[in-house]
Amino acid sequence: MSGSDVAGQGEFGAEAEVFDSETLGSSEAVRNFFGAAYDGVTRYAELLRDQGELRGLIGPREVPRIWERHILNSAAVAQYLPATGAVADIGSGAGLPGIVIAVMRPDLEVLLVEPMERRTTWLSEVAGELGLTNVQVKRGRAEEYHDAFEVDAVTSRAVAPLSKLARMSLPLVRVGGELVILKGRNVAQEIEPARKVLRKYGAAEPEILEGLTVEGVESTTILRARRSK
Numbered sequence: 249m250s251g252s253d254v255a256g257q258g259e260f261g262a263e264a265e266v267f268d269s270e271t272l273g274s275s276e277a278v279r280n281f282f283g284a285a286y287d288g289v290t291r292y293a294e295l296l297r298d299q300g301e302l303r304g305l306i307g308p309r310e311v312p313r314i315w316e317r318h319i320l321n322s323a324a325v326a327q328y329l330p331a332t333g334a335v336a337d338i339g340s341g342a343g344l345p346g347i348v349i350a351v352m353r354p355d356l357e358v359l360l361v362e363p364m365e366r367r368t369t370w371l372s373e374v375a376g377e378l379g380l381t382n383v384q385v386k387r388g389r390a391e392e393y394h395d396a397f398e399v400d401a402v403t404s405r406a407v408a409p410l411s412k413l414a415r416m417s418l419p420l421v422r423v424g425g426e427l428v429i430l431k432g433r434n435v436a437q438e439i440e441p442a443r444k445v446l447r448k449y450g451a452a453e454p455e456i457l458e459g460l461t462v463e464g465v466e467s468t469t470i471l472r473a474r475r476s477k
C-alpha cells in the first residue's frame with residue numbers, strides 16, 4: 249500500500265495531541281462508552297495493532313493511535329444508523345468503520361464492500377475471530393453491486409470526495425435510506441461540487457452532524473444525506 253492510500257494520515261481527528269493508545273483503550277470512559285461492545289472492539293484494536301502494518305492495512309504512524317484516530321472515529325457513526333436493517337460499508341479497507349459498526353450494532357446486518365483481495369481476506373478473518381455473524385464480506389467495487397442489493401444505509405470513510413462517493417454509493421441505498429459518511433472538518437466544501445449527483449440520485453440536502461468526544465478525543469464530522477426518491 250502506498251503512503252497516499254494508507255488510511256488516517258492527516259484526515260481524522262486532532263493532530264496536536266497524541267494519546268497513549270493502550271491507556272486510552274483501557275480507560276474508564278472508553279469502557280463505559282462501548283459497554284457490551286467493549287471486548288469485541290478491544291480485540292479488533294489488538295488485531296489491527298499486531299497485524300495492521302505488517303499486512304499493509306494501516307501506516308506505521310497509525311499503530312500507536314489506533315484507538316484515538318480509528319476506533320473512536322469509526323464509532324461516531326453508529327449513533328446515526330437505523331435501528332434495524334442492513335448497512336453497507338463502502339471501501340472498508342482494514343474494517344473502518346465497518347467492523348466497529350458490526351461489533352457495536354449486532355442488530356444490523358453489515359456488508360463490507362472492498363475490492364482488494366488482501367483486505368477482504370483480512371476482513372473475513374477478523375469477522376471469524378470476533379464471531380461476528382452479522383457481517384458479509386463482498387469483494388468488488390461498489391459500482392459492481394448497483395443492481396445486486398439495496399441497503400438501509402451506506403457508510404464510508406476515506407474512500408472518495410462526496411461527488412464520487414455519492415455516485416458509487418447512492419444507487420445502493422433504498423429510497424428512504426441514508427448515506428452516512430465520515431468526513432474531515434472541511435466536509436462542507438464537498439457539498440457544492442456534489443449537488444448535481446446528489447440530485448440525480450434523489451438525495452435530500454445533506455446534514456453535517458457532530459461526531460463524538462470521549463476522554464477528550466474528538467472524532468471527525470459526519471455527513472448524512474437521505475435518499476428521498
Ligand SMILES: C[S@@+](CC[C@H](N)C(=O)[O-])C[C@H]1O[C@@H](n2cnc3c(N)ncnc32)[C@H](O)[C@@H]1O
Pocket residue numbers: 253254255256338339340341342343344345361362363364367388389390391404405406407416
Ligand atoms: C484509504 S482506504 C480507506 C479504508 C477504510 N475505510 C479506512 O477508513 O481506513 C480506501 C479503500 O477504498 C477501497 N475502494 C476504492 N475504490 C472503491 C470502490 N469503487 N468501491 C469500493 N471500495 C473502493 C480501497 O480498496 C481501499 O481499501
